[in-house]
Amino acid sequence: MGGDAVGDYELEHQHGKARVRVARVWREGNSHVMVEWSVAISVRSKSLSAYTEGDNTAVVATDTIKNTVYVLAKRCCRSLSLEEFGVMLGEHFVTTYPEVTEAHVSLNQRPWERVSIDGLQHEHGYKLGLENRTAEVHTTKDGKSVVTAGVSDLRLLKTTKSGFEGYIRDKYTLLLETRERMMASSIRSVWRYSRKPSDYNEVYATVRKILESTFFGPCKGGVYSPSVQNTLYLMAKEVLLRIPEIESVYLNMPNIHFLPVNMPAIGVEFKDDVYLPTDEPHGSIEAKLSRKELITSKL
Ligand SMILES: O=c1[nH]c(=O)c2[nH]c(=O)[nH]c2[nH]1
Numbered sequence: 169m170g171g172d173a174v175g176d177y178e179l180e181h182q183h184g185k186a187r188v189r190v191a192r193v194w195r196e197g198n199s200h201v202m203v204e205w206s207v208a209i210s211v212r213s214k215s216l217s218a219y220t221e222g223d224n225t226a227v228v229a230t231d232t233i234k235n236t237v238y239v240l241a242k243r244c245c246r247s248l249s250l251e252e253f254g255v256m257l258g259e260h261f262v263t264t265y266p267e268v269t270e271a272h273v274s275l276n277q278r279p280w281e282r283v284s285i286d287g288l289q290h291e292h293g294y295k296l297g298l299e300n301r302t303a304e305v306h307t308t309k310d311g312k313s314v315v316t317a318g319v320s321d322l323r324l325l326k327t328t329k330s331g332f333e334g335y336i337r338d339k340y341t342l343l344l345e346t347r348e349r350m351m352a353s354s355i356r357s358v359w360r361y362s363r364k365p366s367d368y369n370e371v372y373a374t375v376r377k378i379l380e381s382t383f384f385g386p387c388k389g390g391v392y393s394p395s396v397q398n399t400l401y402l403m404a405k406e407v408l409l410r411i412p413e414i415e416s417v418y419l420n421m422p423n424i425h426f427l428p429v430n431m432p433a434i435g436v437e438f439k440d441d442v443y444l445p446t447d448e449p450h451g452s453i454e455a456k457l458s459r460k461e462l463i464t465s466k467l
Contacts (some may be wrong), residue, residue: 172216181219182272183227184210185234194247200292201247204278207254209233211261212270226267236260249368250277250303251315251361258307269309277301298323301372302358317368318358318418319376324383325352325424328440329390348440350426351393355379355419359407362415362459371414375407382406396423396453404457416458423451 171180186208194201211233217223240256248256254273261271279297283290302318330351332343357379365371382403385391393399404417426443429436436442 174216174220179216179219181216182210182212183215183230184208184272185230185237188234188237190237190241192241192244192248194245196247198291202280202292202294203247203250204280205250205253206276206278207237207257208274209237209257209261210272211265211268212272213265213267214269215267228261228265228268233261249372250275250301251305251317251368254303254305255307255313255315258305258313259311262307262309262311271305271307273303273305273307275303275305277303299376304358314360315364315368316358316360317372317375318356319372319379320356322355322357322376322379323353324355324380325350326384326390329385330393332395347392350443351396351399352424352426353383353396353421354424355383355421357420358418359414360416361413363413365411365413371411374411375414378406378410379403396421396451397455400453400455401457404455408457408459416456418454418456420452420454423453425450 171178188207188209189204190207191202191204211228213226213228215224215226217225218227237257240253240260244253244256254275257273258271261268277300279299279301280294281297283293283295285293299322300320302320304316305313307313327350328348330349331345331347332349333345333347335341335343335345357375359375383399400419400421404419407414407417425446427446428438428440429442429444430438
């Protein structure tokens with residue numbers, strides 16, 4: 169990508185507006201669809217002279233960038249996914265302004281979920297869930313967009329069917345091998361699309377379901393996890409197996425420890441029942457799984 173040459177230097181620059189919050193309601197008869205988004209837009213543009221000369225003639229004001237979020241939100245008359253809105257914004261900036269060469273849009277969706285009462289979906293009632301939905305769209309001057317999507321703060325826990333054995337033991341090792349422990353994580357995942365799926369919202373829901381069902385295993389009996397690493401890999405692999413439009417999956421899975429409470433001197437002997445929940449330190453385990461044919465075709 170590179171920057172602009174300035175004498176003996178090179179200046180890489182971009183500007184935009186961050187944390188632009190917008191809520192949009194689409195009223196489809198009595199049934200309302202509501203989303204709340206936080207958007208950050210950054211454009212690269214031919215505005216070097218703004219930095220070097222104080223000449224703003226090629227600058228799209230960040231205030232204008234902010235206003236555009238509301239204009240485009242107003243303009244989309246059917247309900248839109250986070251990813252589609254990001255693409256719409258990216259395309260807008262590269263096509264509207266000759267000075268803009270690239271746009272990067274980061275989006276976050278607050279987890280407002282439609283309420284169900286007695287198994288019936290409410291027409292206009294929402295409650296706030298826990299995990300966040302994210303998207304990033306990078307749009308180049310030719311109008312092409314690379315879309316990644318993700319989820320964060322997906323907090324999962326299982327009370328059994330997890331262990332950790334066979335690791336390196338040396339003079340610093342205190343950890344006991346086990347085939348019985350809690351497993352808990354606050355998962356962040358980012359997946360990259362190689363092409364547009366028919367419905368970004370549907371893919372998001374499917375990925376979330378795959379991550380959860382692979383982590384837990386079947387409702388009756390679950391599935392044994394020999395390590396967070398193995399569970400992470402199986403989760404990412406299942407996403408690539410099931411969704412052809414996704415070319416890579418990144419997963420960050422902190423291993424949030426629930427420590428056995430063992431105090432035999434005062435009559436508390438650990439029998440897989442009383443734990444000390446902790447936030448930190450936590451294990452930090454992350455990996456990215458990509459389709460091989462895509463890696464080789466890029467070489
Ligand atoms: O699933 C685990 N992976 C590790 O790498 C690790 N290290 C550790 O101390 N406990 C665990 N658990």
